[in-house]
Amino acid sequence: MGNIIDGKELSRKKREEIKQQAEDFSRRYGRPPGLAVVLVGNDPASAIYVRNKKAGCQQCGIRSFEYLLNENTTQEELLALIDRLNADNEVDGILVQLPLPSHLKDREVLLRIDPAKDVDGLHPYSMGRLLMGEPTLVPCTPRGIMYMLDEYGVDPKGKDAVIIGRSNIVGKPAALLLMMRHATITICHSRTQNLAGKVAAADIVVAAIGRTEFVRGDWIKDGAVVIDVGMNRTEAGLKGDVQFDEAKKRASLITPVPGGVGLMTITMLLDNTLIAARARVS
Ligand code: NAP
Numbered sequence: 001m002g003n004i005i006d007g008k009e010l011s012r013k014k015r016e017e018i019k020q021q022a023e024d025f026s027r028r029y030g031r032p033p034g035l036a037v038v039l040v041g042n043d044p045a046s047a048i049y050v051r052n053k054k055a056g057c058q059q060c061g062i063r064s065f066e067y068l069l070n071e072n073t074t075q076e077e078l079l080a081l082i083d084r085l086n087a088d089n090e091v092d093g094i095l096v097q098l099p100l101p102s103h104l105k106d107r108e109v110l111l112r113i114d115p116a117k118d119v120d121g122l123h124p125y126s127m128g129r130l131l132m133g134e135p136t137l138v139p140c141t142p143r144g145i146m147y148m149l150d151e152y153g154v155d156p157k158g159k160d161a162v163i164i165g166r167s168n169i170v171g172k173p174a175a176l177l178l179m180m181r182h183a184t185i186t187i188c189h190s191r192t193q194n195l196a197g198k199v200a201a202a203d204i205v206v207a208a209i210g211r212t213e214f215v216r217g218d219w220i221k222d223g224a225v226v227i228d229v230g231m232n233r234t235e236a237g238l239k240g241d242v243q244f245d246e247a248k249k250r251a252s253l254i255t256p257v258p259g260g261v262g263l264m265t266i267t268m269l270l271d272n273t274l275i276a277a278r279a280r281v282s
Contacts, residue, residue, distance in 0.1 A: 003248065005227075005255045010151050011263040015060050018270050022061040025277055033277035035093040035119065035269070036065040036085045040073050041101045045233070049266075050097055056266045062273055065091060075104055079112050086114040092277035093119030095269065116280055119272040122168060130176055137272050142174040144264030145206060145227050146181070152253055154204070154225050156183035162198050164188045164215065164241070165208030170229055174206050195219075207241035217246020226254040229261050 026032045035057055039050045050066070057064035067081060078096075085094050094117045100106045115125040121139035129136035149156065161183040165171035175185045183204065188195055199205055199219040207215045208229035220226060230241025240257030248254050255261055 003251060003253050005148055005152055005253050005260060007148065007255060007260040007263045010148060011267045014147065014264075014267050015056070015270065018062075018267070018274055019060045021274055025274065026061065029281055031090060032061055032063045033092050033273050034063040034065060034088075034090045035095065035273045036067065036088075036091045037095050037097065038067045038069065038078070038081065038085075039097045040069045040078065040104065041071040043099070046097045046099075052266055053095070053269060056270050057273075060270050062270055063090065071101055073101075073104070075108065078104060078109055082109065082112045086112075086117065091117065092280055093117050093269075093273040095120050117276055119269060119276055120169075121173070121272070127168065127173075130173060133180055137276060138177070139169055139173045140268035140272060141170050141208075141229060141261060141265045142177050143268040143272070144261055145174055145229070146177050147268065148227065148255065148261070148264060149204075149225070152225075154253065156181040156204060159183045159203035160186070160201060161204040161206065162186045162188060162202035163206045163208070164192075164195070164199070165206075165210075165229070167208065170208040171206075174208065174229075178204065178206075205242075209241045211241060212239045213241070213243040215242040215247070217243045217248075217250065220247045220250040222250050223252045224250065226251045227261060228255050228257050230257060231262055 022033055037050050037053050039046055054064045085091050094113050096109055110122050113123055115123045118126050118137050121137045126136045156178050161178045163171050163175045166187050166189045175187050179185045186198055196219045200221055202224055204225045206227045212232040212234055226247050228240035228242040232239045238258045
């Protein structure tokens with residue numbers, strides 16, 4: 001595979017570990033770890049994600065509780081479901097698939113999730129603890145990125161890392177995790193000036209923009225590590241945020257799309273469920 005980070009293989013390996021640990025948990029506590037996934041409405045991309053999460057649970061011996069709610073579900077009904085899941089002892093993790101239909105207030109829903117079951121790591125309590133460097137449930141995609149770097153022997157210490165994107169779900173937590181591992185971070189966004197110049201100086205580039213092949217191959221410094229988080233559906237299939245073929249010629253390591261970060265994200269969700277389950281019984 002040369003310089004291509006094999007997310008498929010890393011994911012397979014990590015899921016094998018999770019399966020063993022989930023079996024140990026089941027033997028010890030008489031029940032498997034449990035993940036509840038809530039989907040409201042009929043968004044086709046969300047439906048695919050939810051199916052993949054369920055398949056991941058089955059593969060790893062995690063019990064999945066699936067709630068496929070009608071598009072017209074009210075805020076009160078959704079909050080009542082979250083309350084029931086918070087109180088359910090067999091449920092260790094709760095994930096509400098975003099985006100919610102526009103009549104629902106996602107912030108209020110996320111706030112309602114018990115932080116002990118916040119396997120997406122998006123509750124302000126989890127985010128605050130992450131910011132303060134305290135143990136917490138960490139958002140899955142940034143955790144997957146760090147796992148990939150570790151497995152490929154990339155130590156962020158002292159490196160210049162450029163993160164493009166400042167979302168709560170990817171950019172901000174990815175930057176924090178890299179900083180905690182002693183990288184010097186630059187967070188870029190839509191108002192950043194001279195993005196190409198900033199990328200050209202980076203030892204590690206994380207692209208989480210949502211624009212097909214926005215990061216040009218010739219921006220990449222020779223030997224840089226490139227993590228492409230983008231998942232853009234195009235007529236030519238799923239494409240990343242980085243111009244892969246060109247960037248690959250310069251990067252020392254690069255993640256493909258598909259077959260890179262996407263698979264690791266679900267794997268880390270399964271791992272977060274296990275972490276939450278263990279914390280709840282300890
Ligand atoms: P988001 O919330 O839309 O954030 C996109 C970020 O990109 C924003 O911070 C935005 O800047 C920045 N941006 C937009 N245009 C830019 C430009 N021209 N120059 C520089 N920065 C620009 O997206 P997200 O949820 O973080 O997701 C980003 C991508 O990752 C999407 O393709 C998504 O599908 C993918 N994703 C993949 C996974 C996975 O598992 N692989 C998980 C989550 C997301 P402003 O803040 O200034 O608007």
